[in-house]
Amino acid sequence: MDSAYEVKPVEGLRGVILNRIQYPILQFIDGTILTNPRFFKKIYDGYGFSVSHRFDDVASDGVVQVWFENPNNSKREIYIIVVEIVSTGRARADVYRNNTKTSSGTELTPVNLNLGSSISSVINVEYNGAYTLGNLVHNTVIPGGSHIRAIGSVVEVGESVIIPEGYNLIIQVINKSTSAEDISIRILWFEEEVS
Numbered sequence: 001m002d003s004a005y006e007v008k009p010v011e012g013l014r015g016v017i018l019n020r021i022q023y024p025i026l027q028f029i030d031g032t033i034l035t036n037p038r039f040f041k042k043i044y045d046g047y048g049f050s051v052s053h054r055f056d057d058v059a060s061d062g063v064v065q066v067w068f069e070n071p072n073n074s075k076r077e078i079y080i081i082v083v084e085i086v087s088t089g090r091a092r093a094d095v096y097r098n099n100t101k102t103s104s105g106t107e108l109t110p111v112n113l114n115l116g117s118s119i120s121s122v123i124n125v126e127y128n129g130a131y132t133l134g135n136l137v138h139n140t141v142i143p144g145g146s147h148i149r150a151i152g153s154v155v156e157v158g159e160s161v162i163i164p165e166g167y168n169l170i171i172q173v174i175n176k177s178t179s180a181e182d183i184s185i186r187i188l189w190f191e192e193e194v195s
Contacts, residue, residue, distance in 0.1 A: 039081055042190035046117030049110040051125050052186035058175045066108075066185050067101060067126045069168035074122035076191040078163040084186040089177030090144025096170045098134035105129030121191060131170055144177050165194070 042048045055064045070078045085093050105128035110121035163169065175181050 039188075039190055043113045046112060046114045046119040047192070048113040048188075048190045049121045049123070050113055050186065050188050051108050051110045051123070052184060053108055053127055054182060054184040055127075055173075056182050057180040058173075058183050059180050060175055060178050062175045062180075064173050064175075064183055064185070065127060065129075065131060066171045066187075067099070067105065067124070067129055067131060067168065068163075068171065068187060069101075069124040070163045070165055071122065071124055072166040074165050075194055076122050077165070077194050078123060079190050079192065080161040080163065080169075081188040081190070083171055084184075084188075085142060085171070085173055086184045086186075087142045087144060087173065087175070087181055088183075089142075089175065089179065089181035091142040091176055091181070091183060092174045093138075093140050093142060094136060094172045094174075095138040096133045096135060096172065097137050097167070099168055099170045100132040100134070101129055101168075102132060103130040123189075123191075125187070133170060133172075141176075142173075144181070 039048060053066065058064055070076070083095070085091075105126040108125045108127065110123055110125060112119060112121070161169075171185055171187075173183050173185065175183065
């Protein structure tokens, strides 16, 4: 390995002290200080999760919805990193808060992003249920086309979002192409224990 990329403790620095624990600061030999995003740390600790679903052949003007809920008394806060929507054609994407579920749909199982962790997510996530939509908080478009001119797109809906216990979101996508298209929705988040 090239010695310019070796990592070593920073000389002359004692490190960062958090909760009375001293964490060393690491630095490349070229002087660059090494940091990791908070999300990576949560994945390492076993509290980073992902869920996704692909909806095949969604008809023109067809609607798909994913319900994402942090249930009451979960004892965790949810920090969404990104909601990623991919479509093979033109579509509209909307996010609603404070929705009501009138009948349950098909459950999706969140995946722990640390394959060695046995920690499970507290999130209830599903699709194809019956819901009364709450407050529209984000709406955007997914550019597309039709047939051989369909370009599709990846859309990130919103910034980081914090979901306390008892709150929910619905991610809704409407196919606005003239033909059936495939749509996928992926959510990345981490969870924090609360007292």
